[in-house]
Amino acid sequence: MNGMHSMRTTKNTLVALLLAIGVSLPVAAQDAAPMQDAAPAADRSALDAEVQELRREVVDLNRDLFMLEEDLLFPASTQIAVFVSMDIGTFFALDSVQIKVDDKEVANYLYTARELEALKRGGVHRIWLGNLKAGEHEIVAYFTGQGTHERDYKRGATLTVEKGVGAKYVELKISDRLRKLQPEFVVRVWE
Amino acid sequence: MLASLLTIAALAASAPARAEAMAVPGLPAVKVQDLHYGDVLFYFYQHDHFNSLVRLAAYRDQGRLAAHARDAELLRGGLYLSLGQHREAREIFERLLADPATPAAVRDQAWFFLGKVLYAAGLYEQSEKALRAVTGKLTIGLDSERHMLLAQGLMYRGQYDRAIAELDGWQGPPQWMAYGHFNLGVALVRVGRPERGLQLLDQVGLIVTENPELSALRDKANLAIGYAELQAGKPAAALAALERVRLSGPQSSKALLGAGWADAASKEFRAALLPWLELQGRNLLDAAVQESYLAVPYAYAELGAMAQAVDYYEKAISAYDSERVRIGESIAAIRSGRLLTAALSADGDGREGWFGQLAEVPDAPESRYLYHLLAGHDFQEGLKGYRALDAMAKNLSGWSDSLDAFTHMVETRQQAFATRLPAADARLAVVDVGTLNTRRDVLQARLEAAFTERDVTALATPEEQGQLDLLDGVDAELAAHADDRSLDDSRERARLARGVLMWRLDDSWKVRSWQASRAMRDLDAAVYDARTRQTASSRAREGAPERNAALGVRVVAVSPRVSALAVRVDEAKLNQSRYLADLAISELESQRQRLDEYSVQARYSLALIYDRATSGQVPAPAPEQQP
Numbered sequence: 001m002n003g004m005h006s007m008r009t010t011k012n013t014l015v016a017l018l019l020a021i022g023v024s025l026p027v028a029a030q031d032a033a034p035m036q037d038a039a040p041a042a043d044r045s046a047l048d049a050e051v052q053e054l055r056r057e058v059v060d061l062n063r064d065l066f067m068l069e070e071d072l073l074f075p076a077s078t079q080i081a082v083f084v085s086m087d088i089g090t091f092f093a094l095d096s097v098q099i100k101v102d103d104k105e106v107a108n109y110l111y112t113a114r115e116l117e118a119l120k121r122g123g124v125h126r127i128w129l130g131n132l133k134a135g136e137h138e139i140v141a142y143f144t145g146q147g148t149h150e151r152d153y154k155r156g157a158t159l160t161v162e163k164g165v166g167a168k169y170v171e172l173k174i175s176d177r178l179r180k181l182q183p184e185f186v187v188r189v190w191e
Numbered sequence: 192m193l194a195s196l197l198t199i200a201a202l203a204a205s206a207p208a209r210a211e212a213m214a215v216p217g218l219p220a221v222k223v224q225d226l227h228y229g230d231v232l233f234y235f236y237q238h239d240h241f242n243s244l245v246r247l248a249a250y251r252d253q254g255r256l257a258a259h260a261r262d263a264e265l266l267r268g269g270l271y272l273s274l275g276q277h278r279e280a281r282e283i284f285e286r287l288l289a290d291p292a293t294p295a296a297v298r299d300q301a302w303f304f305l306g307k308v309l310y311a312a313g314l315y316e317q318s319e320k321a322l323r324a325v326t327g328k329l330t331i332g333l334d335s336e337r338h339m340l341l342a343q344g345l346m347y348r349g350q351y352d353r354a355i356a357e358l359d360g361w362q363g364p365p366q367w368m369a370y371g372h373f374n375l376g377v378a379l380v381r382v383g384r385p386e387r388g389l390q391l392l393d394q395v396g397l398i399v400t401e402n403p404e405l406s407a408l409r410d411k412a413n414l415a416i417g418y419a420e421l422q423a424g425k426p427a428a429a430l431a432a433l434e435r436v437r438l439s440g441p442q443s444s445k446a447l448l449g450a451g452w453a454d455a456a457s458k459e460f461r462a463a464l465l466p467w468l469e470l471q472g473r474n475l476l477d478a479a480v481q482e483s484y485l486a487v488p489y490a491y492a493e494l495g496a497m498a499q500a501v502d503y504y505e506k507a508i509s510a511y512d513s514e515r516v517r518i519g520e521s522i523a524a525i526r527s528g529r530l531l532t533a534a535l536s537a538d539g540d541g542r543e544g545w546f547g548q549l550a551e552v553p554d555a556p557e558s559r560y561l562y563h564l565l566a567g568h569d570f571q572e573g574l575k576g577y578r579a580l581d582a583m584a585k586n587l588s589g590w591s592d593s594l595d596a597f598t599h600m601v602e603t604r605q606q607a608f609a610t611r612l613p614a615a616d617a618r619l620a621v622v623d624v625g626t627l628n629t630r631r632d633v634l635q636a637r638l639e640a641a642f643t644e645r646d647v648t649a650l651a652t653p654e655e656q657g658q659l660d661l662l663d664g665v666d667a668e669l670a671a672h673a674d675d676r677s678l679d680d681s682r683e684r685a686r687l688a689r690g691v692l693m694w695r696l697d698d699s700w701k702v703r704s705w706q707a708s709r710a711m712r713d714l715d716a717a718v719y720d721a722r723t724r725q726t727a728s729s730r731a732r733e734g735a736p737e738r739n740a741a742l743g744v745r746v747v748a749v750s751p752r753v754s755a756l757a758v759r760v761d762e763a764k765l766n767q768s769r770y771l772a773d774l775a776i777s778e779l780e781s782q783r784q785r786l787d788e789y790s791v792q793a794r795y796s797l798a799l800i801y802d803r804a805t806s807g808q809v810p811a812p813a814p815e816q817q818p
Contacts, residue, residue, distance in 0.1 A: 047576060051580060052275065052276055054759060054760055061756060063248040068597070068749060083226045115237065123234075126233075
């Protein structure tokens with residue numbers, strides 16, 4: 001059988017394969033091997049450069065549009081933003097937050113697992129961006145979730161804000177009160 | 192065939208795409224001092240790098256990140272890096288490093304990320320310089336990655352001894368250690384120290400883990416050991432490693448092929464048939480599967496089962512031919528432009544990022560070979576670019592709609608302003624805050640005089656004031672009749688009445704003084720409010736047309752940028768899709784050519800068997816004799 005061409009071919013293949021292992025072992029390449037007969041590298045790098053340039057311009061444009069949208073819809077004179085943040089959050093598993101301003105619901109947000117993870121890592125969620133005229137306003141936030149021992153938990157926090165001529169930022173912070181093993185809901189106004 | 196095996200081998204020996212998973216900068220925890228920086232982090236931690244970057248850039252320009260200026264800059268560079276914008280990332284890190292005010296900790300991180308950018312660009316020598324410029328302590332994750340980038344950069348430059356020195360004795364977190372051992376093992380094999388190299392690879396090959404990345408690394412280590420031991424003429428050791436490769440993983444076909452060859456090397460052809468026959472049910476575009484179609488009849492021939500050898504050669508020819516037809520259909524489908532629709536529908540959530548997850552795809556001509564095509568680096572990179580362009584096109588289309596709404600909004604505001612202006616002007620005209628202010632000042636002066644002189648009558652109520660006026664009138668009348676003694680009784684009663692009234696006013700002086708002061712304060716506040724509102728109203732009345740006009744100008748100015756970019760993005764998408772189609776067709780053509788070669792080999796081997804059977808050198812094929 002050894003003299004048969006097919007057998008020779010297959011065995012030669014094995015040798016080639018083994019040699020290939022020896023040749024390719026050295027480089028701890030991070031990417032899969034390139035495909036056969038790939039298009040010229042120059043084409044690819046030109047296209048890559050074009051994608052990069054376009055993305056840079058799109059990022060810049062989005063930045064300008066983001067600011068334009070805010071200036072147009074929420075001018076600083078009337079702007080108010082409400083943020084939700086979390087400090088540890090061991091005693092409270094947040095599900096949703098509802099915001100009422102002057103007894104009118106303006107936001108009702110249900111958090112995904114990914115968003116909760118982002119909050120726990122230090123992210124701050126701008127839950128509502130709106131407009132309020134100058135004067136006194138009442139903001140009520142309802143936090144729904146599970147407290148200790150997996151019990152359903154709903155808590156409210158109220159704040160009266162005096163809206164002046166500049167933008168107003170309100171932070172709703174969920175933190176742990178270690179001494180009482182209870183969550184704590186702190187409202188803070190930033191200027 | 193050699194080319195396909197080279198591909199197998201390259202895959203077997205390659206290190207994991209670790210740096211991509213770690214492209215997100217592992218910035219240390221930051222105590223948020225600006226809510227808007229927290230908002231940026233909220234998107235960053237969700238791996239929504241585009242939104243995070245846009246917000247960061249906007250908030251930075253709005254001056255809302257003052258407390259985190261350097262952290263924000265570092266993050267901005269990291270976000271550009273993770274989006275593949277190497278030039279922007281490099282500029283930011285270099286700028287941070289050039290600034291003498293940059294704190295040492297931020298400087299170290301900037302050196303690290305700059306090293307990473309240079310590594311990604313293939314500038315390994317410059318990358319090494321940047322990575323070695325880190326003088327302080329990085330987080331354990333960044334420090335581990337720094338070691339790995341240094342070692343891999345050295346290996347890419349062929350400096351295996353230095354890579355070994357970098358990795359040998361290095362201690363890091365368990366997951367990073369696995370990558371370190373793998374790379375160190377590969378470097379040791381390369382410098383001719385296979386014993387210790389394979390020992391290290393074996394450690395990686397024996398890791399117990401459910402982590403998908405580590406499982407993939409373990410498979411690669413076992414595959415590398417398997418083929419290296421085969422090369423060294425140790426089939427039993429090769430088999431032991433290859434059997435540890437997961438049957439469902441991407442390396443399984445190569446492992447099955449290698450396991451067959453290990454058995455064959457030990458003359459265990461019956462055992463070799465098991466993995467090789469298992470391969471026959473798999474996708475024929477896989478080089479290991481193609482190879483198995485020739486290996487199976489080879490094993491039967493070695494076992495002397497010529498009938499089965501003939502059957503399997505015929506099966507191979509038929510399979511190669513069918514696959515050629517299927518490839519032809521796919522090429523036609525790709526030429527008609529259906530490939531990218533299939534590739535994008537197989538994608539995950541469509542969010543722009545490095546990884547496109549390939550889900551279950553239908554067995555349609557355009558999607559049949561997607562998995563195979565996506566295994567190719569160039570195709571993957573090209574698809575990544577196409578996906579990024581697609582996301583940009585959708586983004587721009589969304590803004591284009593918004594801009595129409597913005598234009599309408601500005602126009603409506605201008606019309607509403609013009610309509611409401613006369614009524615507002617009329618209302619403003621009747622409000623004379625100046626007069627109010629003067630009257631308030633007069634009142635204040637009167638109050639101060641009353642306090643100074645303790646003028647109790649000044650704080651009398653209107654009713655009491657009436658009574659005092661009445662008493663004054665009575666006193667005047669009585670004075671006019673001073674000689675009339677019959678009025679003495681009335682005089683006494685008037686005196687008493689005045690005395691009671693004055694006593695009452697005097698007795699409540701303190702309370703009345705306090706009430707008057709408070710009323711004065713309330714009046715002050717009311718006058719201040721009126722003045723502020725009048726000023727704000729006047730300013731709004733005067734500034735509104737300019738503000739609206741300025742917003743209108745901004746909307747008009749940005750609109751052509753959106754449409755011009757949209758056109759360029761569409762053109763780039765078209766170019767990218769053509770490139771991908773060419774790439775796919777080129778790959779499938781080469782596969783078809785390879786199948787042609789295999790088919791010729793199978794036919795030739797079949798002819799040889801018949802030829803030798805005819806000449807009496809081997810027994811004629813007899814199906815009933817199959818084992």
